Amino acid sequence: MLRPVTLRRSHRQRTQEHFEDSLAAQVLKLLALVAQAGPEVSARRRSFIDSFYGHLYPSDVVRHFREQFESFLSRSLDLGAVCRALDERLSYQEKVYCLIIVYEFIIADKAESVERRLARAMSKLLRISEWDVRFVESHFGLAEPDPEALHRSGIIALRVTGDLETADVYLPFPGLDVLIYKIRNLYCITKKCDGHEVVVDNYELHKNISTRVSHNYRILFDDYSLKHHDLKAYFENKVNPLNVDRWVTQDDLEPAYADAPGENDVLRLEFRGARIRLVLMDPYAVVNVNDQLVQDAVQVNLDDDIFVNGFRMNLRELFYSLNARRDLALDDGREEYRLTNSVRGDLFIHDDLSERWTSVFRMDRARRRLRFDPRDCPYQIYLNNRPCQGQVDLRHGDTLFVHGNYLTLDTEQEQLRKAAFSFNKFSADRIHHVFEDGTVGLDEVSLDIEYGELVAIMGPSGSGKSTLLRVMSGFETPTSGQVRIDEYDLHSEYGMLKHHLGYVPQEDLLLSNLTVYENLYYYAKLRFPDKSEEELDAKIQMVLTDISLTERRDLRVGDVTDKTLSGGERKRLNIGLELLTDADIYMLDEPTSGLSSKDSEKIVELLANITLRGKIVVCVIHQPSSRIYKNFNKVVLLDHGGKLAYYGTTYAALEYFKRHMERDARKGRIVVECPRCKTVQPGILLDSLEESLRDIDGSVLGKRKYSPDYWKQEYESTAIDAWLSSIQLPSSDILPPKPAIGLRERLVQFQTLLSRNYRSKVRDRSNLLITFLEAPLLGAGVGFILRYTPAGDYSLYTNDLFGIFLFVAVIVTLFLSMTNSVDEIIGDSSLFMRERMLDMTSRTYLGAKLLVLLPFAVVQNALFVALGFYILEVHELTLAYILYLSLLSYAGLSAGLFISSLPRLSSRAAQNIVPLMLVPQIILGGALIEYEKMNKSLTIVENSPIPEICQLMPSRWAYEGLMVLQENNNSYHARHQELSDQLRELKINLRNAEGTPEQAVLEPRKDRLEDALESFRASHKYRYGNKNIHDAVTLGEKRFEEIVREHMDMDPQRAETGVEGAMRDWNLPYPMFVPWKILPLVNVKGSTTLYNALVLLAMGLIMNVLTLAALNWREQMLRMGRRAKSVAKKVRPQQLKL
Incomplete structure (x- = not known):
């Protein structure tokens, strides 16, 4: 019974130690130190503890903090130790935030001078600037206002209030008083008033208790909201306030902005810092702000809905445009x-x-x-x-x-x-797209999408939704028509504009063996090879907050079968990859497919938040719920054949199809929006579009009531409100420069791909296990089977099957290398195309693939050779064999990558090609069938010792190279030949010296040399040599000498050059197993092993060149789209007249 108690106590002690080391505990110690300095701890100070930690933790954890606070009060705390711990772990801005919390704790009750002195001591130990300390003290009323501190401090305060005189940001709520502090890139907020509800990320603020405003948080003031993104512009205006006026004028139909007053002005906008005032100038104009008719002048905010004579005014777009244009005198x-x-x-x-x-x-x-x-x-x-x-x-x-x-x-x-720089408008003008088989994918589709709009593309299956998205993202070129960003043609200027586009396909492009953070990091590193690690980390942290995956950043992503992230989290992470690029326009193909309704809502809310930064977001969506549908600004409705059935605002779309359905005599009044719950019915869009024709008895006849052509004509004959949209800002007249990618950036991209591919491969434990098990198993199995001896004890010399072992090693090496690489490019083809938009070259991609695969191939070769040689008792040349087989692996990997790079090839088809390439390697490799016995029809040049088609086989070159390597470099045959030659020469000399005094000298030398030769044979012959390989190489040498003599007989004038000279002069064909050859280009005699190694290297290089060509071809096919060879003449619809 004691043991569980002991264990629980040990666990409690460990938990306590962990808490003592946490940041929350260190801050709590700071507050306890302040409380200890005063005469007593009041109820207000204890209440502050509950309120401050209450917005961070659940109630039971808050209770624990309160208990710890009481515990700290009874202990002697070391101010220096606490401050050192915080100084080491916090950034400067976080330390300033801690100081603000301390001062709020001080003013929670009567502030004592000793407490203020203690706070100052803390600030010095935390190395906080004196100007920042004076700023904080003056803001909390603990010191006189200090204009110099306000100017020199790095802290900026923004006041949000209902008092127009003191407001930096005005909201129409009397008595509201909120301060937002900017400390470098950290924001925190404090409520200074009672009676108004202020909510930050679902947490209601308490008076005089600060909370951080993290990236993507919203601050709600009753029915107004303030976005984190807006804070950046507001603070800039606090220091360098706008002081400009803009007029809205309307000459003909469309109103426009003007920099100066004119005769036809409708209203004037006065920008004074972050305060905006709208002044009505035309008494006959209809100007509505939040559905309220404007009579004279009114203060407006960025979130207000403003309509001028029926045209929407995007005040946020105008404010950011003006704020971005600053002139320095x-x-x-x-x-x-x-x-x-x-x-x-x-x-x-x-x-x-x-x-x-x-x-x-x-x-x-x-x-x-x-x-x-x-x-x-x-x-x-x-x-x-x-x-x-x-x-x-x-x-x-x-x-x-x-x-x-x-x-x-x-x-x-x-x-x-x-x-x-920013884009204001994205448009598609009369897009017509025809596939190769003549099928019409898109039929004269025209759209205008404006700054900060979220647009849904809807329609039945096969109506061209994804095709439209791919055309609009630049991946496919339409048969006719234009896609424009402002005034730039997307497809003709794609190289310059692609960096401003983000495309999220329907398929999952995550690397399953990497964590959430690593997926984002590697993608960001490829996109921004010139940025520092700090910049990348800051960007990734923001995106993690955007997609609500901060707490899951270190989880492995997993795949469909091994799920660690939910479907919604995976979709958000896919979107997060594109958010890293900070594009101006985002395209998403069915981001909510396969997700629960809650996950779908989170995805669409994320997309809506993106548009608040002025981004344009277009996504294909299927059967949205009411809540999801209302997030969109506009909807594109496509019908079969890519015909545009409707384009306009989401609510107007419901009204449009409602009116059409109500014209049907059998249908009564249709309600678009519930007057109580405000729920809409987006289902009526597709229901109307695909309504079935019925018989007189009500049964479905299996045909549609209205054809796609009917809806297209109906739409074209109707004045659509989408064309009467917003007041337009002038388009940008200059494009940003294309990012400079130099040698350093290319190296960074290469290192990034190398690190990513290696880490992903190493973490695939099952594949890694198979990779490193199959080679030794094959080596052991093949070695055991081919451990042959005709009689008596086994020896390498008498093993007639050792040459077969070398050939099997060649085939195994080719098989392993090709199977390891044949799926590499196919497996991440979509990822490759996505990353090609990041200015990553095919050479960088291919080089990283090869350099990651090659070490694994080397290890496989080492394991195969080590086990096989151990069983076959091969005692030398192990490293040479491994290196030579690794060179063959390079050729095999290159061949596998080439297969994988072929466009329109599936993974299964690629795997089926491997046997197709491997079988000829076996048949034509030179071991299974001798070349002299092959069908003579394979030979192009008469009497060629090796058929020309066999010269294309890497196995033929590797097999010959290994055989000659064994013969030329083993410890027996070369030395044995040398001793034999010496003995032969000595015998000749002895015969010539017969009867002379020299004979007595040569006889003992001959005896000693014979003894040495016999001793060498006994110790080395059966251990290092192989008779079968020796005979094969010797035969190859004799055959080549016969070929040389035949040519000498045919050309006697060149006969005096000798064998080696004849080889150089005549370029003679080599039979199999020649021990040496003339190296090309340098025209120098060299080992066949080296010659064949160069051939294998050249084969690998040729395969890599072909792979690069295939990758570029693949990109061109996807970029340019598939065009029809002949397209029938199309009838263009009449231009809409407004």
Whole structure:
């Protein structure tokens, strides 16, 4: 009975130790230290503990924190130790946030001077700037307002209030008072008032208790919301406020924005920092703000729904456009201006780095130029769209591109103009697409999608939804028509525009053996090879927050059969990969297919959040629920044959098909939206589209009531509200430069692919086990079967089957290498095409594949040779055999990758090709059938010792190379031949010296040499030599000498050059197992082993060149789409008249 208790106590002790080391406990110790400094701990301070930890943890954990707080109060705590622990583990901005919490704890009750002194001591130990401490103290009323501290501190405070005089951001709620602090890239919020509900990420704020505003959080003020993305622009306006007016004018049909007042002005927009005022100028104009008719002037916010004479005004788009365009005056006499990621700089470049960087412009007024020193800038700099390094000089009209921002010098106006790049409009104009078999995929589809819109593509199966998405994403080129981003043709400018597009296909593109974080990291590293690890980590952390997978970042992704992530989490991760690219336009093919209703809602809410940043999102979706459907701004409805049945706003689509259904006499009044629960019925769209024709008895006749052509004509004859959309901003007239990918970036991409492929392969435990088991099992099995001896004890010399073993080793090596690689490219073909959009070359991709596969092949060869040689008692040349077989593996891997790269080849078809390639290697390799006994019809050149088709077999070259390697390099035959030659020469000399005094000297030498030869035979012959291989190589040498003599007889004039000279002069054909050959190009005699190794290397290189060509062909096929050879003349619909 004692043992379980002891175990529980041990577990409790370990849990306590873990808690003592946590950050939450360290902060709790700071608060306990402050409480200990005062006379007593009040109920308000204890309540602060409950409230502060209450928004982070459940009630039982909060109770534990309260108990620990009481425990800390009774202990003697070391301020230095606590602060050191926090200083080591927290970033600077997090330490400042901790200090804010401490001061809030102090003001929760009467603040004592000793507590303030203790807080100051904490700030010094945490190495917090004096200016930041003074800023915090003044904001909490513990010190007099300090204008210098407000200016020099890195903290910025944004006030959200209902008081127009003091508001940085105005909301129409009297008495509302909220402060949001920006500490570098960290935001935290404090409510200073009572009576108003303020909610951050489903947590209601308590007065004077701060909470962090993490990426993708929303702050709700009653029915208004403030997005994390908006905070960046608001803080920039706090430091460098907008002070501009814009007018909305309407001459004819469509209203437009104007920079100056005119005769036909409808209203004026006044931007004063983050406060926006709308002033009505035309009393006859109909202007609605949140369904309220505007009579005079009204304060408006970015989330307000504003309509001007029926046209929607996207205030967020206009605000961000103005905020992105800032002019820096250069006429103030200064010599230096700062470009930085701090809002307090002269020119602000927003990024997500926690560390501040600053680059300097230096004005040379005499030469009318501006010199830019990018020394501390972490981004690639482009001057007039060309990458540059080091200091650059700007003259009038020159443009510098830095991290998505254009900086243009105007020396005449003495200004440096900054403009952030963004697209405003995406359109498809009369897209017609015909497949190779003549089937119409898309029939004259036209769309206009605007800034910040979420668009759904719906329709029955086979109606062209995915085709439209692929055409709009640039993967397929339409037969006719144009896809434009602003005024740029997507397909003709694809190389420049592809970086602004994100495409998420329906299939899963995750690497199952990597974690969630690793999938994102490797994709980001390929996309941004020039960025630092800190930048990549900051970007990944933001995306993890966006897709709500922060807590699952270290989980292995798994596959369909080995699930560790749910279907919804996998979809979010796939979307997260594209969010890393920070594209302007996202295309998603059925992101909710196969998901539960809850997961589907999360996916669509994520997409809606993306559009709040001004992104355009288009996705194919099937049978959305009411809640999902209402997230979309517009809907595209396609019918069979790719015919456009409807395009417009989501609510207008319901009204459109409702009116059509109500025209049917048998149908009564149809309700589009429930007046109580506001639920809509998106199902009526497809129900109307595919309504069946019925007989008089009501039975279904199996035909549609209305054809696709009917819906197309019905739509074209109707004025559609989608064409009367929003007030348009001017389109961008300049494209950002194409990212510069130099040698360094290519190397980073190569290393990234290498690391990713290796890590993914090593973690595939089952495949790894099979890979490293099959080679030794085959080696042991083949060695055991071929351990042959005619009689008596076994020896390598008498094993007539050792040559067969070498040939089987060749075939096994080819088999293993081809099967290991034949599915590599097919398995990640979609991933390859996706990553080709990241400017990754086919050479980089193929090189990384080979370098990862080759070490595994080497290990397999080593295991096969080690087991086989152990059984066959081969005592030498092991390393040489492994290296030679590895060279053959290189050729085999290259062949397998070539097969895998062929377009339109399935995995099963590729696996079936392996035997097709392997069987000829066996038959034509030179071991199964001697070349002299083969069908003479295979020989092109008469009397050729080896049929020409056999020269194409890697097995023939590897087999011959290994046989000659064994003969030329074993420890017996070469030395035996040398001793035999010496003995022969000595016998000749002895015969010539017969009867002379020299005979007495040579006789003992002959005896000693004979004894040495016999001794050498006894010790080496059966251990290192092989009679069968020796005979084969000797026969090959004799055959070649016969060929040489035949040619000498035919050409006596060249006979004096000798055998080696004849080989060089005549380029004679080599029979099998010649011990040496003339090496090409250098024309030098060399070993057949080396010659054949070069041939195998050349074969592998040729295969790799073919693989690269196949990969490029595959890309072209997918990029250009499939066109029909002849397309019938198409009748274009009449242009819509508005």
